[in-house]
Amino acid sequence: MSKILVITSSPRGERSVSRALTAKFAQLWAQQHPQDTIFLRDIGHHPVPHVSEPWVIGAFGSPEAQTPESKAAIAVSDQLVEEFLNADRYIFGVPMYNLNIPSTLKAYIDQIVRAGKTFAVGPNGYEGLVKDKKALFITSSGGSFPPGSPMASYNFQEPYLRAIFGFIGVTDVHFVVADSMNQGDDSAKLSRQKAENALTELAATW
């Protein structure tokens, strides 16, 4: 029995491609793995706070430096970290915004990448502490960034997600891409169908 944390980051509702595909995959997964528990964290509609000065004091300040504000700010992060560590698998719905992830997802990442909790600094350098997890990133974008093409270097989304989740130890990652959403109806439809097919296959094999 696994715990699955679904994290959606599009601010859009029914028109969101990443949200619809993420919901579809979660539904397929639930049908095929009824013993699993699925939790939803919708940061697209309910953003988590940005890192603030009290947060930095809460995370790095001495016990004497703590204030009611720093304790409250870091308590939010502690809770998000606990929820994250409690899950076995992650399903992220991620729109591309300005070649990268939406700021809501960046704010979430800033809350859960925590020294001593999700990564450690030891004599041999950094070590990810989030072990034996799997992450699926379902991304959507207006354009397309095929590997090896001149556009590939504009895609900061996938390399960043691989890097930051790898940094905390989540190295078993899978990407399903619904690109070309703004490149005409035919291209969008084809790309979305390909993503749906990939997700259907993945629901049985992931």
Ligand SMILES: Cc1cc2nc3c(=O)[nH]c(=O)nc-3n(C[C@H](O)[C@H](O)[C@H](O)COP(=O)(O)O)c2cc1C
């Ligand atoms: C503010 C904003 C920035 C965007 N930036 C890009 C971009 O840099 N590259 C791209 O291919 N598409 C970009 N898009 C298009 C979205 O990635 C595309 O509409 C995607 O389907 C959004 O995800 P959603 O449908 O889940 O909301 C942008 C859209 C918005 C609203």
